[in-house]
Amino acid sequence: MKAMQLCIYQCTVCREAWPLKTRAKELSKYVCARCSCDKNSPKKFSIENSMTPSPVPKQLQGLTQFEEMLIARAFSVMHVYTKPRGGQKAYKGHVITLPQDV
Numbered sequence: 001m002k003a004m005q006l007c008i009y010q011c012t013v014c015r016e017a018w019p020l021k022t023r024a025k026e027l028s029k030y031v032c033a034r035c036s037c038d039k040n041s042p043k044k045f046s047i048e049n050s051m052t053p054s055p056v057p058k059q060l061q062g063l064t065q066f067e068e069m070l071i072a073r074a075f076s077v078m079h080v081y082t083k084p085r086g087g088q089k090a091y092k093g094h095v096i097t098l099p100q101d102v
Helices: 033-037 065-071
Strands: 007-010 017-020 074-082 089-099
Touching: none
Parallel strands: none
Antiparallel strands: 007 017, 074 089
């Protein structure tokens, strides 16, 4: 079975990182779906609205997705599936968040 190859893209508006299977045409101009649908000015989660997360410390830059999961303070367990029409991701049922002793 082939492992799914995902690339992490960071939105230029909200600075949130998303794993995507597809390649963005220009990585420096990637905008997530939430920010592209937001018609307000300034956008709700933009730098102008002071809603961006703090920068990643130098010691934590360059971690793989697996390493990030290992040091996370919580581990979420949920059933995620792809909807038949449109291929949108969704979840159903209960979500469990387990605290981790890191």
